[in-house]
Amino acid sequence: MAELKCVADAGCEATAFFDFKENYKGQITFLPGKPTKRFVSLWAFETKYRPRFRRNVITVGTDLNELIGRDFQIQGVRFHGTEECRPCYWMDQAFAPGANEFLKGQAGWRAVILSDGVLWAGAG
Numbered sequence: 001m002a003e004l005k006c007v008a009d010a011g012c013e014a015t016a017f018f019d020f021k022e023n024y025k026g027q028i029t030f031l032p033g034k035p036t037k038r039f040v041s042l043w044a045f046e047t048k049y050r051p052r053f054r055r056n057v058i059t060v061g062t063d064l065n066e067l068i069g070r071d072f073q074i075q076g077v078r079f080h081g082t083e084e085c086r087p088c089y090w091m092d093q094a095f096a097p098g099a100n101e102f103l104k105g106q107a108g109w110r111a112v113i114l115s116d117g118v119l120w121a122g123a124g
Contacts, residue, residue, distance in 0.1 A: 002120070002121040003118050003119065003120050003121070004057065004118065004119045004121075005118050006027075006028065006077050006113045006115075006116060006117050006118065006119060007019075007113060007116055008113050008114055008115050008116050009022075009027075009112070009113065009114075010027070010113070011024065011027035011028065011113065012027065012028055012113075023112075024112070025082040025083055025110050025112065026082075026085065026110040027110075027111065027112050027113045028056075028057060028079065028110070028111050028112075028113055029056045029057070029085050029108040029109065029110050029111075030056075030057050030058075030059050030062075030064055030067070030108055030109050030110075030111065031056050031057065031058045031059065031106075031107075031108040032058075032059060032062075032064060032106055032108070056108060057074075057119060064081075064108075064109040065084075065109070067079075067081035067109060067111070068081045068082070068083060068084070068109065069081060069082075071114065074119060075117065075118075075119050075120060076115075076117050077113065077115055077116075077117035077118070077119060078113075078114040078115040078117075079111040079112065079113055079114055080111055080112050080114055081109060081110075081111050082109075082110045082111055082112060083109070083110050084105075084107075084108075084109055084110075085107050085108040085109060085110045086104070086107060087099070087100045087103035087104060087107040088100070091103060
């Protein structure tokens with residue numbers, strides 16, 4: 001089972017943006033499950049590669065818009081929702097042409113980490 005170590009006010013260990021800068025709004029990103037699964041399936045089919053999500057957590061059955069401006073908890077780790085994450089222009093180059101447009105409005109929601117802990121893949 002995969003794990004993601006979350007560190008308060010610093011981000012997710014072993015990621016490019018760990019302890020990036022003070023008050024960084026994107027310490028972790030939560031992605032909506034259905035569009036993410038569709039995107040990954042299309043991208044993996046087209047490229048025959050599997051994407052790595054780094055500091056991103058795929059969610060199921062959660063209205064991520066409701067988390068903006070609120071504190072919430074997952075698997076004992078506390079977070080504060082900060083903003084919607086807009087896809088970057090380089091997504092077309094990193095994944096495939098059209099990725100940027102496909103992900104508009106469903107590229108995830110950013111949060112800061114309020115408490116240390118570990119998130120486990122597949123855990124409820």
